[in-house]
Amino acid sequence: MKLIQKSHALIRAELESAPALKRFGTGWISGVLGLSLGLGALGLVLALRFPGIFSAAELTPMQGKSWFRMILMGLLLIAFLSSLLSLILRESKTLGTTGLIITLLASALGGCLATPVIGDYTPLYLGLDFFVLNVLFTGLLFIPLETIFPKHAKQALFRAEWREDIFYYLISSMLVQVITWLSFGPARTLFAMTNWGHFRDWVASLPLIIQVIAIMFLTDLVQYWVHRAFHRVPMLWRFHAVHHSAQSMDWMAGARMHFLEILALRGTTVFPMMLLGFHQTAVGIYIFLVYLWSTFIHANIGWRLKWMEKVLVTPRFHHWHHGIEKEAIDVNFSIHFPLIDRLFGTHHMPEERWPEGYGIGGHPVPQGYLQQLLHPFLRK
Secondary structure, eight states: OHHHHHHHHHHHHHHTOOGGGGSTTSSHHHHHHHHHHHHHHHHHHHHHHOHHHHSOTTTGGGGGSHHHHHHHHHHHHHHHHHHHHHHHHOSSOHHHHHHHHHHHHHHHTTGGGOOOSSOOOOSOOOOHHHHHHHHHHHHHHHHHHHHHSOSSTTOOTTOTTHHHHHHHHHHHHHTHHHHHHHHHHHHHHHHHHOOOHHHHHHHHTSOHHHHHHHHHHHHHHHHHHHHHHHHHSHHHHHHHHHHHTOSSOSTTGGGOOOHHHHHHHHHHHHHHHHHTTOOHHHHHHHHHHHHHHHHHHHSOOOOOOHHHHTTSOOHHHHHHHTBOSGGGTTOOOOSSOHHHHHHTTOOOOOTTOOOSOBSOTTOOSOSSHHHHHHGGGSOO
């Protein structure tokens, strides 16, 4: 146990190194890449070995595809070479050694040729592969953007509380089956009670682009009022305060949400999609878009998007929602269209300005996932 704790401390110290120790050519970038991709590859190999336990039902069919195996082989190769490069370049061998060990372990378990070792005896699963693909996709997409176009240039990749936010990613991904089932429950019940067959057929026959825009607007309208209630009702605010406790904004910050708030938001915003009969393709496109957009608007990207700010929610718009200043309290509730905030008097976009900081005045929410999970239920 002491050895594990010591190793964890060494890895964390390396990841959170001073800027001078993270410059190009020091082996830090290759070490982080090797460690991250090695962990990702190990997670995918475990999903291949134990699909009934660690693979999301929607992702399991991909495991037999040749392109999936090629991607996994690529992850293993890049992780191995990056870890080796870090060992050569970096004085501290922690990142390179750890990445190399994890990559070799993934290869020893079968690598890209791994096959299941036990059958699928239950419909229940933990979405480990969903977590890996989720983090790899968003990380590889947004980390370069935040590095090249940062709003806060001095903000480190492994900034304060990064471990908590990655853990939020892990929990929401591993429990994706439970969250989806609970979220869709109320909408399924209402769907079964309604008899709108002809209307739903008409909606599903509309052009795909019209359906996607309609879903975006209707879900944003529902989400606006649910979101606003989480700010205005004290009992609900204690749950939503967990999300607002993030004192840094980047691609990881959006994942910080209390489990019960996730159920409330998803369980209500799904109503328009299910009850009105939108085509499954349109629903799938919207889910992918909102997944990307929610990450984008939290990201540490300082783009000036004047033409877009009037039509769509941008990072600057949503950063003001998270601002710590008094003027940022209870504003900018929309996720897609600022027009909704304009209609209901909560729009706030000072010309050319960004918030000076993020979080909640006094920072009353404790650090740590378990402490934040229990926070809404504890007395002040």
